[in-house]
Amino acid sequence: MTVFAAEQQFHDAEASLPSHQARLACRAGLAQTTAGVAPGYIQGNLAILPETYAAAFHRFCQLNPKPCPIIGMSDVGDPMIPSLGTDLDIRTDLPRYRVWRDGELVEEPTDITAHWRDDLVAFVIGCSFSFEEALLADDIPIRHIEQKVRVPMYRTNISCAAAGPFAGPMVVSMRPLKPKDAIRAVQITSRFPSVHGAPVHLGLPQSIGIADIDKPDYGDPVRIEPDEVPVFWACGVTPQAVIAAAKVPFAITHAPGLMLVTDLKNKHLAVL
Amino acid sequence: MTVFAAEQQFHDAEASLPSHQARLACRAGLAQTTAGVAPGYIQGNLAILPETYAAAFHRFCQLNPKPCPIIGMSDVGDPMIPSLGTDLDIRTDLPRYRVWRDGELVEEPTDITAHWRDDLVAFVIGCSFSFEEALLADDIPIRHIEQKVRVPMYRTNISCAAAGPFAGPMVVSMRPLKPKDAIRAVQITSRFPSVHGAPVHLGLPQSIGIADIDKPDYGDPVRIEPDEVPVFWACGVTPQAVIAAAKVPFAITHAPGLMLVTDLKNKHLAVL
Structure with missing residues (x-):
């Protein structure tokens, strides 16, 4: 590493939020619970569905806002969700995922880049x-x-x-x-x-x-x-239980307790 | 009754709030529960104490705002509480009172004009x-x-x-x-x-x-x-139980369920 590169890395770390650092750690392979990680920052549940199911799932969330409060969504096929965080890549930035086929849990990878498709839509849902x-x-x-x-x-x-x-x-x-x-x-x-x-x-x-x-x-x-x-x-x-019960051909969720850490702050969620 | 007097009375009734009319009915001798009377208007519990006890009682209310939220007070010796209602006379405008001496209930009159003294202070306390x-x-x-x-x-x-x-x-x-x-x-x-x-x-x-x-x-x-x-x-x-237990030489309260009807509106009490 050159002196310049080391200085640049130090500078990036300085500028980066704790939430961003947590996501970068996940991207690098860290796969443990996010409880207590980046205190103050909103964490979210993840549900990823093919576009053919996404509209119905979005409607399900709309109808059931207490269990399924949506705090962010991706565009179709776009793995980045800039409204939830700098450089946030939904394919790599969670510690662990669950891949579902026909309602069955088939894999628990730490990265879903290989599973990503142009028709997927990611939903991020508020968490306790x-x-x-x-x-x-x-x-x-x-x-x-x-x-x-x-x-x-x-x-x-x-x-x-x-x-x-x-x-x-x-x-x-x-x-x-x-x-x-x-x-x-x-x-x-x-x-x-x-x-x-x-x-x-x-x-x-x-x-x-x-x-x-x-x-x-x-x-x-x-x-x-x-x-x-x-x-x-x-x-x-x-939503995870409902997606499993619906036996949709393909879906991805987070592994329970291993959530998406966003750059938004919990305190900003208060409505009054 | 002259035509003028009848017209004037009609006019007064028109101008008067339901809460004011309820107080005038009490003043005329009506002595029944105020539950359901003048819907929308705030009703209150009453506690009247000699000035020598009033400061301590006021402090008690300040310390215990959940059971004893004060919504109005009289000046010392003044039976009128204009902040709670037009023409509101605390000696006559409740359906029934309780007179206490040394912690004992001694009388339940419909009017306390005969008991009024220059050193009395009236507290009106919010009601469920x-x-x-x-x-x-x-x-x-x-x-x-x-x-x-x-x-x-x-x-x-x-x-x-x-x-x-x-x-x-x-x-x-x-x-x-x-x-x-x-x-x-x-x-x-x-x-x-x-x-x-x-x-x-x-x-x-x-x-x-x-x-x-x-x-x-x-x-x-x-x-x-x-x-x-x-x-x-x-x-x-x-507060009524506390006043009885304190065995103060003299106090007056309302009879339970027979409250003071004020001209203030319940909906205006909402803090948000």
């Missing part, structure tokens, strides 16, 4: 990391973070509104909270509709079809204290 | 009728209204912050709601901090010292369905 940051900033403890496990998620009996082949139950994430924190959490997350917004349920898991709170359908179980109520938010795993 | 109107306007059903009974109220183990002789537990009112309506109710009532604001608790009555939800300390029990959670708001009965 954003509102968890707002809860923690308000001194509301989050159990799965304390226990260092994944948030527990459940399929419910709440039906999403269907669009074309996309239909199915809403998946929710659960955080146990003291009632006064639950009330405060409703207030705080109501300010963030683009990252799932207010809870969809609290207190009575059976009412939304959850038979055993200790057996989540995704993620890990967490402890619920006797003076806590379970609080449920619509979850970004919903 | 205002936020109930906002809940009903959002199609959230309210059980005690459906059952045509008084709202159930409970003494809790939540201590109010003390000020001078004024101290004691917070009294809360309870409305059973479906979880999604409870979440919506948190959002709606958060907009109305001057009439008790967001709930203080939900879901776990035992946690706040309520041993038997079917045995309220004030008001009437209501039915709670299996798919509902009890939601608790700070209650304007709190």
